[in-house]
Amino acid sequence: MKILYFAWVRQKIGRSEEVVDAPANVRTAGDLAAWLVARGDGYAEAFADLKRVRVAINQEHSNFSAPVDGRDEIAFFPPVTGG
Amino acid sequence: MKILYFAWVRQKIGRSEEVVDAPANVRTAGDLAAWLVARGDGYAEAFADLKRVRVAINQEHSNFSAPVDGRDEIAFFPPVTGG
Amino acid sequence: MIRVQRQDFNIGVEIDALTRGRTDVGAVVSFAGIVRADADGDPLKSMTLEHFPGMTERELNRVEAEARVRWSLQDVAIIHRFGELLPGDRIVLVATTSQHRADAFEAASFLMDYLKTRAPFWKRELRVSGEYWVEPRDSDDSAAARWSS
C-alpha cells in the first residue's frame, strides 16, 4: 500500500511517501489512519483531528470510510488552498 | 437650441446636428419631437414610434417629458447597443 | 482609466499596466468583446460603431464610479473602440483589480452590463444580405436589471 503525505501532514510525519504492509483488519482509509497513529508521535500529531485531514484514493478525493486495499495509493493532506 | 441625431435617427433625418429656434410652446423633449415632425418626412419617419427613440439632454440620459429650453443640447437616438 | 478610441488595444499591456510594480493586488479580471463573423447565421463583413463623443466618456466615468462604490476595487480600465471593425477585431475591454476575486469578477460583469445599456454607442452591421442597425437585446436589459435589485 503506497501512502503519500502533503503540506503539514507531511511535515508532522516527516516523510512525503512510504510503502506499508497494513494488516488485514485495515479495510478503510480511516482504519489506515488509526493503524498509522500507533506507529509514533508524528503520525499521532498528523491524525490528531481527522476533521482537519482529507483523503484521496488513487488521486481522487475520497473520505475516511472509503475501502482501501494493497493496490491503492492513499494520500493524506490538509484541506486544499490553491487558486 | 442645439439638436444632435445619432444612428438611424440621424440617417432618417439626414443630418447629424442642427440649431433650431423652437417656439415658446415647446417645453419638453416630447414637444420638441412633435414640432420637428411637422418639418418633413425624414423627421416624421425618425419619430414615428417614440418607444424606439431615446433622449439625452446635455449629455445625460433623459426622457420625453423632461423640460428643455434654448440653452439645452438635446440628442435623439435609438436604444444604445455598445459593448 | 477610460479610453474611447478608434485604434486597437492590447489586452496584456492593459492588464500589466494595472498590476505592474504593485504587491497589493490579489485579483485581476478582464473581459474583452470581439466582433464575431456570424450575425444570426448571416455572414458579417464589417461592423461600424458610432458614438456620442463627450456623453460616452461621461457615461463610462459614471459607470466606473458606481462600480467603485459597490465593490472594493483598486483600479478599473475601460477601453471602447468606435469606427469600422472587422470580424475578429476587439471592441471593448473592461479590467478590474481588487484584493479578492469576488469583487473583481462582479465589478467586471457589472461594468459590461451597465456599459451595454447606458454608453451611447450604436452598431451598424454590414452583412452579406445588407446593412442593419443592431437592435438592443432583451437579455442585455435583464442582465443590467439584476444589479438594481
Next chain:
Amino acid sequence: MIRVQRQDFNIGVEIDALTRGRTDVGAVVSFAGIVRADADGDPLKSMTLEHFPGMTERELNRVEAEARVRWSLQDVAIIHRFGELLPGDRIVLVATTSQHRADAFEAASFLMDYLKTRAPFWKRELRVSGEYWVEPRDSDDSAAARWSS
C-alpha cells in the same frame, strides 16, 4: 488547456492564444491571482505552493470538463504555478472564451471557485512573524457551494 508549472506565465500571450485567427469568439474573460504582500496585516516575504503531481492535473481537467458541460464555451485555459513565489508574482490564470459574455464570465468564476476547493495545492506563507500554512477560507467553500444549488 491545463498547465501546472513552476515558471511564470504571460496573461496577454495566453489570451491571444485563445483568440488569434478566430472570428467566432465574442467574449474572452480572464482571471489572474497574484501574491499579495500583506497577509492579515503581517508582511509576507514569500509563499510556497506545494501540490500533488498527477492528481492536480486530473482535478483541473475534471473542473474544466464540468465547466464545458454547464456553459457554452469555445476554449478554456487554466495555468497554476507551484514552488516559491514572491509578492506581486502571478499564481494562477483562468481564461474562457465563448460567443456570449455571460457564459465566459460565469464559467471563469466557477472555475476559480472549484479550483480553490478541489485542486490539491497547499500554500505556505513565510511572514515576518514566522511560517504558516494557509487555512482554507469559509468564503471559498460558500463560493463553491453556490454552483451546486
